[in-house]
Amino acid sequence: MKFASFTIISLLIVHFNAFSQQKIFDEIESSKPIAISDIKTTHLIFDDKIKYLDIGSRYFVTDTVENMVKIKHIGGDFTENEEETKTNITIITQSGDYHSIPLYFKRDITNTTYQLDPQKKSYNVSVKEDHRDMGKYEVCHFSRKAVSNYNIKGNTDLLLAKVSGIFYKGDYISIRVEIKNFSTIDLDIDHFLFRFIKNKRFAQDIVYQERVLRPVLVCNEAERVKGSGGIEVFSFVFDKFTPNNDEKLQIDILEKNGGRSTTITIPRKKLLQPETL
Structure with a gap:
């Protein structure tokens, strides 16, 4: 009886953890843009530290902490200029993985944390670059x-x-x-x-x-x-x-x-x- 009770409790814990993990993290799909809010901060979590980051619009602001990127929209009144509501973010990790992710503005969002799985190639564009080739992305960013x-x-x-x-x-x-x-x-x-x-x-x-x-x-x-x-x-x-x-x-x-x-x-x-x- 005790063994049966323990088994039921263990199954409940495993089920709860799996459900929580599914709600907290969403995988990044390269073909599916990520919604960014001006009242909530979105977090992108990668498998390695961030070496290079560039975002295409000044209306989206970013900050990096180790292997995590925080993104938020500045908000305000919008015109028809797509730069205000749509952009893309380019990220290169220390291990050399290259990611280009489309973003768009949406005030009310549900998911605020995305974790990229480097093993799923459909979600990740991995570029095998040598040190010289990596330099062109740095020149692009700084120039x-x-x-x-x-x-x-x-x-x-x-x-x-x-x-x-x-x-x-x-x-x-x-x-x-x-x-x-x-x-x-x-x-x-x-x-x-x-x-x-x-x-x-x-x-x-x-x-x-x-x-x-x-x-x-x-x-x-x-x-x-x-x-x-x-x-x-x-x-x-x-x-x-x-x-x-x-x-x-x-x-x-x-x-x-x-x-x-x-x-x-x-x-x-x-x-x-x-x-x-």
Whole structure:
């Protein structure tokens, strides 16, 4: 009789613990965004300490403690700007696991703590990076937040585009581009083109092949700059490079299905004097 009673009590305890664990923790799915409130703090728990963190919107604030990330929305009156209600958070742990998780604002939320299971690959994007590759994410993070060290402008069709920073760290160079749209029509970006061009024009019988520079990482996934004063900031990370003596770097920003475009030209001297992060 005593043994039977003990068995029943043990089963009840196990059932209660399992139920509590299910309610307290929710697994993170990469395909399912996480709701973030302005009146409750959401906690993301990882299997290792946080090495790198970046969040795409200033309306979401974060703090880290060892292997835990705390997230909260600042609240306030919202406009139609998606930056105020939607973003994504990028996290790299000390063990090298890379996570990109979509977030959205919701005041009334039920789940406030999420625990990521590193064994479930469907919930986790694990990137096998060496030390060099990890550096590009650090350059991306710091170059977006660093104080402006240049103001190289290109201005056309009510679009103000400028290079506000050129940065260097280890094996990478980052170029930060800011676009402000003064038109009432949203700007849908087709692509950015980085190419080295010669300082002097050539005669018609001389052939010169331009060198195209391709980024290894782009630190903003936005494809649209809102009209009426909308701003987007892009940081482009490149493998370390230097221009030839007679070259300068031209950045072409082209509109999708439209005729608006703008160009920024960076002199060789400025490319050779980036700020060290």
